[in-house]
Each structure stands twice: as C-alpha cells, then as structure tokens.
Amino acid sequence: MARKTKEDAERTYHQLLDAATRLFIRQGVAKTTLSEIAKEAQMTRGAIYWHFDNKDAVIMALWNRNANRLQQAFNEMLSEIAPPTPAENFRVAIKRMVLSVVQDPELGQIMRIVMHNMEFTDEQTELQSFLMNKKEEFYSTMENAFVALDGMGVLRTNLPPEKLASSLMSYIHGLIHSSLSPGMRNIDLQKDGEILLDLFLDALLVEYDRSAE
Template structure:
C-alpha cells in the first residue's frame, strides 16, 4: 500500500512552498512601494519626493527600495508600465473584436482611454503626476528622454493604425497620416490634461463618445486633413502674408 509522505519528510515540497511565499511577499513589497511612491509623487511632486519619503510612506527601508528599483526614474517607469499595459490589452481586444474594421477598434480604444482616466484612480493619479507634478530637472532629465522616445513610438503606432484604416477603405487614401497622428495625440492628451486640471469643466466620462466621434468625423471629412490641401494651405499663407 502506498502512503503519502508527511510534509516534513518531503523537503523539496517545503522548499517550493517557501519559495512561492517568498516570491509573493517580494511582489507585495514591490507593489507597496509603487503605491506609496504614487501617493508621495501626487502630494509633493516627483522632484521634491525623496526615496526616504517613499520608504517612510511604504513602511519599508531604503534597502528594500533599492532591492526592487534603481532610483526614482525606475519607480516612475514601473508605475507607468503597470497603468499603460491595461491600455495595450484593451487595444488588442478591440483589434480582435473588429478584425476588418480598424477604425472601429481605434474609436473604441480612444473612448476607453478617455473614460478610464475618470474611472481608474491609479491612471488618473499617474496622469495627474505626469502632466502637473513632474519637473524634468536633475536626475529626472533621463525620464524626459524616455518619455520622448515613447511619444515617438506612439506616433508610429498611430500612423500604422491609420494606414490600416486606409487599407480597409475606412479612411480616404488622401489622408495626411502624419498630420492626423499629430492631431489625434494632441486632441486626446489635451482633453485629458485639461480635465485633470479642472475636472468640473466638462464631464469627460459621459462626453467621451461624442468627443471621439467628433474627431473621427474630422478624420473622415476634414478637408485640411488631406494631402492635397497642403499646397492650398501654403498658397493661402502666402496670400495673407502679401
């Protein structure tokens, strides 16, 4: 007859369990640090927050912070990655939901981005820090460089989606893709930044659909979004100048 060994007679099992507990505890500490950092960044501003401030708020030592993160920039980037990964997941979900309608997927993603800024406290707080509490000075200059590269990547991603929309004949082939990508990003970022600064100015969550549809209409029918209007714009500028 086979009898299961007691736990004390199976050290390899005990080690596995202890390993899982240690890993879980490490992840919890890491998240604890991130939560505390977000709280302190929002309260003091990023440049005015020290690692000591974060350690005190998290109830850990500076050594614990250095075990998980190199510096404040590393902490901020980890916070940003956590929040933005959800947007990437949503974008993929809508692409799968609308495989032959990339414009519909783009529309739904834009609506989600606006609405989740209101409904997701972590995203709202992080964007508030990025727009209003983050000074790119001193050791944070490298953070500015990182986000500049992310902005360029986002432009490229937007342009890729717009090309797909043209390929599926959902947008005019004469669309100025570069201009459209710049305008789209400025439009969404502007709506979010202004709302974060003064939430009572407009109901971003309830107006999100109409705001996005207004921009989609501009992409579809806005004459100044066309490549052929570049020459006309130059001619008008020259006429005004004269």
C-alpha cells in the same frame, strides 16, 4: 529585522509604488523624497534602494506596472480596423482606451504623474527617453491605424496619416490632460468623453462605413 518571504517582498514592492504614487500626486515628484516614500509605506530607505535604483526608476516601475496594459490595448486596436465597419470599430476602440484612463484609477494616476508631475527638458535623462519611447509607440500605432483606415477608404480628409495621427493624439492628449488636472473647470471624460471624441472624429471619419452598405 526578519527576512521576508518572496511574496512578502513583492507586497512591499507594490506598497512602495503605491506610497510613491500618493505622494507624487499630493506634493509632486521633485518635492517628494525617498525617505518620505519609505515612511509613507512604513519602511526605510533601505527597502527602496533594494527594489529600485533611484526615484526615476520608481516612475518607470510605475509605468510598467500600470500603463503597459494600455499600451497593449492600443496596439491591439490595429487588428480591429477591419470590415465591415472599420471606421466604427476605430471609433469604439479610441473611446474605450481614452475612457480607460478615467475608469482605471491606477492607470489614471500614472498618466497624471507623467503629464502633470514630470519635467521634459533638453538634457535627456534615462526616464525621459524611456517615456519618449513609449510615446513613440503610441504615435506610430496611431499612424498605422490611419494608414489602414485610408486603405479602407473611410477617411474624409486627404491629409497624410502622419498629420492625422498628430492631430488626434494632440486632441486626446489635451482631453486626458484636462480631465486629470487638479483644480476646477476640468473635463469630465466619464460624462462627456464620447461626445467630445465624436466631435473630432466626425471631422476625420466618414459618417457610415462603406463596407456596411
């Protein structure tokens, strides 16, 4: 078989990831074999083992390709918590990021794979600790956000920022988990995301920013 050019190789790299995504969502990660991924991408297993070490590495590559921009946006949120309307800015940033999971199809797919098609066990795999680190980043960023909000006096509760971060992250996790879930009776974040987020954020943040007075 003919050797491909560098751009061709990158194209097959993405085709493999796309094929993997489709199969993971359709039939699950555990039940998807590397042969199936290769066949779905019109290749052989040789291509997969050239680009990735194993199935877990495929998932990590998927995260790096599609979810890193969410992580970056999440980090940049911190700088937006500033006068004159820190609470409102935080509110907008949170909504924007939660909705991006629904509006960005590729991002939504990885989030769905990570939330619905992965096992988290006591025996830590490399993939698991990879994802745990990402989660840790999210949590510490969120905690820092609450520290900043507290410093600006726009919090309605006196709970420690760590617990506020946990609770909001739990709520967001639940919302996204539901909206990306297969089957019926799921949340439509596109329609109701703003209302549902406001419902909880109203309990955390002051109605009007002090700095805006």
